[in-house]
Amino acid sequence: xxxxxxxxxxxxxxxxxxxxxxxxxxxxxxxxxxxxxxxxxxxxxxxxxxxxxxxxxxxxxxxxxxxxxxxxxxxxxxxxxxxxxxxxxxxxxxxxxxxxxxxxxxxxxxxxxxxxxxxxxxxxxxxxxxxxxxxxxxxxxxxxxxxxxxxxxxxxxxxxxxxxxxxxxxxxxxxxxxxxxxxxxxxxxxxxxxxxxxxxxxxxxxxxxxxxxxxxxxxxxxxxxxxxxxxxxxxxxxxxxxxxxxxxxxxxxxxxxxxxxxxxxxxxxxxxxxxxxxxxxxxxxxxxxxxxxxxxxxxxxxx
Numbered sequence: 001x002x003x004x005x006x007x008x009x010x011x012x013x014x015x016x017x018x019x020x021x022x023x024x025x026x027x028x029x030x031x032x033x034x035x036x037x038x039x040x041x042x043x044x045x046x047x048x049x050x051x052x053x054x055x056x057x058x059x060x061x062x063x064x065x066x067x068x069x070x071x072x073x074x075x076x077x078x079x080x081x082x083x084x085x086x087x088x089x090x091x092x093x094x095x096x097x098x099x100x101x102x103x104x105x106x107x108x109x110x111x112x113x114x115x116x117x118x119x120x121x122x123x124x125x126x127x128x129x130x131x132x133x134x135x136x137x138x139x140x141x142x143x144x145x146x147x148x149x150x151x152x153x154x155x156x157x158x159x160x161x162x163x164x165x166x167x168x169x170x171x172x173x174x175x176x177x178x179x180x181x182x183x184x185x186x187x188x189x190x191x192x193x194x195x196x197x198x199x200x201x202x203x204x205x206x207x208x209x210x211x212x213x214x215x216x217x218x219x220x221x222x223x224x225x226x227x228x229x230x231x232x233x234x235x236x237x238x239x240x241x242x243x244x245x246x247x248x249x250x251x252x253x254x255x256x257x258x259x260x261x262x263x264x265x266x267x268x269x270x271x272x273x274x275x276x277x278x279x280x281x282x283x284x285x286x287x288x289x290x291x292x293x294x295x296x297x298x299x300x301x302x303x
Contacts, residue, residue: 007029007089009031010024010033013033018131020096032058032062033051034059063090064090065149066083073100087115101250119169120168121149121169122138140164140171174243178243183215185263191285192285232280235281236280237277237281238277268284
């Protein structure tokens with residue numbers, strides 16, 4: 001990009017979006033945000049120079065590039081169709097949500113028909129990295145669109161990888177989450193079996209730590225399972241279930257036998273089905289233990 005910075009719109013200034021939008025406006029991009037019920041991030045961004053509007057139409061009229069950071073494909077679809085209905089000055093929409101690639105590809109065609117480019121750039125890491133501009137992003141876009149948008153991505157991401165054309169970003173993100181959530185389901189069941197047979201979670205952690213099976217996700221999961229840190233991995237079981245539904249749907253759409261993805265999805269479906277959807281992913285260890293009549297020591301859980 002050269003000359004004046006392009007006008008940015010941002011919808012979804014929640015846990016991740018707040019930090020991303022903060023970095024965009026502090027990099028000097030004119031930023032318009034759509035207000036929501038959680039006023040704290042909105043008021044913070046306004047103090048930093050962002051302009052708040054009440055409708056998608058107003059945001060579309062003020063923006064050239066619109067970033068979306070929303071719960072999932074139904075919300076993304078609704079907002080994209082609303083933008084296309086009014087269009088305004090928008091020429092590019094960047095979906096940073098974890099969305100269904102099947103939906104993404106359909107939306108991309110609708111956007112193309114309306115003269116708008118859709119790019120998918122889902123996120124990895126946490127709100128902490130969003131705030132300091134150190135997120136990872138997996139981008140689905142043409143090479144030209146990727147190069148055009150890269151300076152904006154660089155305001156909030158440290159690792160920016162073009163993984164293919166539109167839809168590829170969301171595909172890679174779901175595959176990444178498949179691996180992570182598969183670990184979570186595995187660890188939860190392992191700890192239930194261990195507990196039923198008199199082996200403490202702390203002992204299992206000690207055995208795995210430093211071995212070939214050790215990894216950052218394992219240590220984060222055990223931060224809750226052993227140390228009781230509720231904030232070790234702030235990703236809800238409800239969102240995990242949503243991502244695994246998308247992954248299983250993608251496998252079905254691709255004609256792939258999805259034995260493992262379906263089983264993992266059902267672990268999170270069970271958690272949400274019994275009313276634990278707002279718990280975080282490592283708390284699946286408690287749920288699997290409870291369902292199997294295994295007692296876990298919860299005295300060390302930190303509020």
